Amino acid sequence: MKTIILDETKPENILKAGEILKNGGLVAIPTETVYGLAANALDPNAVKSIFSAKGRPNDNPLIVHISDFSELSALVTEIPENAVRLADAFWPGPLTIILPKSDIVPSTTSGGLNTVAVRFPSNKTALNIIKAAQVPLAAPSANLSGKPSPTTFGHVYNDLFGKVDAIIKGKDCNVGLESTVISLVGGEAKLLRPGGITRQQLEAVLGFVEVDSAVISPLKKNKPISSPGMKYKHYSPKANITIIDSSPYDFIDFVNDHGKCHALCFEEDVSYLNVPCVTFGKRYDSETQANQLFSALHKLDEKDAKTVFARIPSKNGVGLAVYNRLVRASGFKIINPKNSYIIGLTGPSGSGKTTVCKTLETLGCHIIDCDKISKSPDVYDKNCISQLQKTFGNDIVKNGILDRRKLGEIAFSSPENTQKLNEITHPRILSKVLETIKKAQSSGEKFIILDAPTLFEAKLDDKCSRIITVIADEKLRIKRIMARDNLSIENVKKRFSAQKSDSFYISKSDHIINCNDDIDLIKRFSPIINGLSEKLSP
Ligand code: TXA
Ligand code: MG
Numbered sequence: 001m002k003t004i005i006l007d008e009t010k011p012e013n014i015l016k017a018g019e020i021l022k023n024g025g026l027v028a029i030p031t032e033t034v035y036g037l038a039a040n041a042l043d044p045n046a047v048k049s050i051f052s053a054k055g056r057p058n059d060n061p062l063i064v065h066i067s068d069f070s071e072l073s074a075l076v077t078e079i080p081e082n083a084v085r086l087a088d089a090f091w092p093g094p095l096t097i098i099l100p101k102s103d104i105v106p107s108t109t110s111g112g113l114n115t116v117a118v119r120f121p122s123n124k125t126a127l128n129i130i131k132a133a134q135v136p137l138a139a140p141s142a143n144l145s146g147k148p149s150p151t152t153f154g155h156v157y158n159d160l161f162g163k164v165d166a167i168i169k170g171k172d173c174n175v176g177l178e179s180t181v182i183s184l185v186g187g188e189a190k191l192l193r194p195g196g197i198t199r200q201q202l203e204a205v206l207g208f209v210e211v212d213s214a215v216i217s218p219l220k221k222n223k224p225i226s227s228p229g230m231k232y233k234h235y236s237p238k239a240n241i242t243i244i245d246s247s248p249y250d251f252i253d254f255v256n257d258h259g260k261c262h263a264l265c266f267e268e269d270v271s272y273l274n275v276p277c278v279t280f281g282k283r284y285d286s287e288t289q290a291n292q293l294f295s296a297l298h299k300l301d302e303k304d305a306k307t308v309f310a311r312i313p314s315k316n317g318v319g320l321a322v323y324n325r326l327v328r329a330s331g332f333k334i335i336n337p338k339n340s341y342i343i344g345l346t347g348p349s350g351s352g353k354t355t356v357c358k359t360l361e362t363l364g365c366h367i368i369d370c371d372k373i374s375k376s377p378d379v380y381d382k383n384c385i386s387q388l389q390k391t392f393g394n395d396i397v398k399n400g401i402l403d404r405r406k407l408g409e410i411a412f413s414s415p416e417n418t419q420k421l422n423e424i425t426h427p428r429i430l431s432k433v434l435e436t437i438k439k440a441q442s443s444g445e446k447f448i449i450l451d452a453p454t455l456f457e458a459k460l461d462d463k464c465s466r467i468i469t470v471i472a473d474e475k476l477r478i479k480r481i482m483a484r485d486n487l488s489i490e491n492v493k494k495r496f497s498a499q500k501s502d503s504f505y506i507s508k509s510d511h512i513i514n515c516n517d518d519i520d521l522i523k524r525f526s527p528i529i530n531g532l533s534e535k536l537s538p
Contacts, residue, residue, distance in 0.1 A: 003161050008170040009126045015375035018132025020165050026053055028142040028156045030170030031065075032123045033094045033179050033196060034149040034294065035156045036139030037164065044106040047138050052106075053163045056145040060228045061111030062138040063096050063119050063179070067130035075116055076134065081527060082206055083183050089205045092122035094175050094196035098183040110136050111228055115185050125170050126534065136510065141178060142167075148235045148297035148329065155298055168322055170391040176291035176460035177321050181227065182209070192227040194321035215324050216315070218332045234328040237297045239305040241330040244537065245312050245463045247342055248283065254337045255282050255309050257392070262303065263297060270439050276303065283311075284508045286319035293322055297329060310467075314510050330505050334535070336465075340441055342448045344464035346455035348499050350477030350484075350492075351470045352515035357451050359521040362528045368436050370429070370460060379428045385429075387424050392417070426458050433460060447529060456500075466532070470507040471502050472516055 006013035008030065017027045018095045021038060024046040028037050037054060039046035041064040051058055064075060070085055073079060076099040083097055101116035110116050116135075121127065130137050141149040142156045151173040160167065180195035182202060191199055191211045202209045213220075214230040225231055241264065244251045252272045255263050263269065264277050266283045280296040281288030300308055311332065313322040327334070343365075347353055357367045373379065385402055396407045411421040435452065440448045452460050461467060472480075474496075481492045506512050513524055 001162055001164070003164055004166045005157075006166050010076050013126045013168070014125070015132050017129045017166060017168060017231070018134070021129070021133035021137065022135065024049075025165035026050060027129070027431070028160055028164055028167040029139065030123055030153075030168060030173060030361050031126045031139075032120045033175045033177060034151055034173050035142040035170075036063075036065070036126070036137075037142040037160065038129070038133075038137040038139040040133065040356075041065075041109050041136045041138035042104055042106065043135075044108040046396050047106065047108045050138060050140065053160065054140060054143070054145045056140065057228075058108075059111045060140075061113055061115075061117060061369065062109050062140050063117040063181075064105065065126065065130055065139050065521060066120050069120065071136060071529060072118055072120075073106055075102055075118055076100060078186055080187070082189060085205050086184075086202070086530065088184070090197050090201070092119040092127070093120075094122075094179040095119065096179045097179065098192070099187055100185060115183070117181060119179055123170075125168060129168070146234065146236055146296045148237060148294045149178060150298075151291075151294045154347070155294075157406060168260060169401050174291070176294060177318075178396045180321070183226065184190060193229070194318075194324050196318060196321070196500065198317045199320065200317065211320075213507075214325065215320070228270070235294070235297065235325050236329050237305070237308075238333070239300050239308045241308045241310055241326075243310045243312050243326060243334040244328050245334050245336040245465060246338060247313070247534045248462045250338055250342075250465070251309070251311055257262070258309065261307040261309055262300060262305040264300065264308050266311055269311065276305075278303070278305075278324075284324055285315075286314065286317050289313055289322045290318045293325055316510065336536060338441060339468060339536055340446045340448060341536075342464050343349050344412075344435060344450045344452060344467040345470065346452055346457045346463055346467065346509075347505055348471035348477065348502065349453060349495065350481040351472040352480070353451060353470050355515065356468075356470050356515060356521060356525070359525055360447075360529070361446075363411050363526060364441075365447040365449045365529065366440050367449045367451055368433065370433055370450055370455075370458070373432050373436065374425070374429045374458075376432070378427060378432055384424060384428055388421075391420050391424065396527065402528045422457065429458060430460070434463065437463065446531065456504075463509065463536065464519070466511070467509045468511045469505040470515045471505065472514065475514060 006017055020027050021040055024043055026039050026049055037050055037434055039050050096117045096119040098115050098117045101110050105116045109114045116455050144151050153169045156167055175196040177195055180197040181193035183190045183192055191209050198207055213224050244254055256274045263273050264278050264349055266281055267279050270277045278296045278299045280292040313319050315323045323400045361367055380402055392410045394404055411417050438456055450460055455461050478492050511528055
């Protein structure tokens, strides 16, 4: 088939694309999520050619794209209140809503289901093409079935040139992962595919939203499937991908020891790895991970990678979508090389970390008190003290003994001095903590908790495969510290002003526990520990 390339910046090309679509043809178009392969959603023959160009199974339904909310009513039998609320909040944008379909939607489009998935995209070119075609457009991702979704014109060209009537040459997609798919059929809201709109954003509008179990786990035999797309192999490059469920530190060790492989990792890891790397964003930035994951999978193919080990993304916010695509790309292959978890426990002072540690201990976790290690004589050895004297003056030692009070006064008098102190002490603390972790691991501990108020500042987060932050209401924290350290309210507030905000911790954590006085800690923590426990071999 002859495929024409149409540059999106030329208005006549938009009209041309509309004309092709109106006449039953196929056009690959950019959207804000991924490129889509579009056809007239109401024309069964046009829709059939999407399935054959992609090699897509017939029972996998397509998303129908509209360019205005008013176009929804013709496609569905009812518009529930919740659909209006979601549309108000997130349309135009990366959200697809499933509703009972009307008769004008052919069963070819809905994969034989009596429901239809509808999306109102925000990409200008996509909207103009829908308007030019004057019909709603069915558009799955513009990749060959089973391959990673396309986020650039080049990706589409490689998969579909010669198989479709036209490809629109547009910009790279800014979300980088397909839309969030939510079903409102039967009155209940169920998240079928995570994407750019997060579960938390949906819940802010709807209240509780159930997440389909197939989002993060393989499908169970004999269980009904909510979304046919879930049963097919997805997003796979040619390489064999295995996700390494470990800390960054253990990931680097594992990959370097293995050799002869590619690493699919975060930017921070590259300088430590001795194998070819392809990155997908930064560790604590799920948006960049979402934006780059599919491009990274395409790059692995270009490099002809055979064996790939991937870093595990966090499942928070957009991270859930990144995790969902990556586990499918790996065919659910996840290994934990040390068969144990190192879990960082942090949060602002007075939030209740000590109480949490006691609970975790009763749940079988091994606690390492990093604060205690940081003050131990092992860290402040002769060598360390002489370095401190060189930096902060001889006065910090009295009668041959380190005067901690004096050191504190000088070191915490300015951020520069605090940094100097950290530069001297942190590497020593780190190596002591590592020693302690190794000991715990070799004595068979499965859950090792690093209780560390300054987890991030001391770079101990590199040693953790999960991070839990404990927060509490500020009034309560003040009350707790006043009682514990016998301080005035002013002094407690002064101490707080030097600390990081809750959002600093939250943005970097896998679990956030609000530890107010009425919380049942066992009830809150046992699902976390049990969930991890299921992933370990006995
Ligand atoms: O961002 C996106 O949604 C992109 C762009 C092009 O808009 N499109 C896209 O389409 O990702 P596709 O076909 O690759 O994925 C559609 C997913 C499939 O998993 C399909 O099974 C599910 O949506 N789906 C569609 N209609 C459904 C329905 N009526 N009930 C349940 N799942 C449905
Ligand atoms: Mg797809």
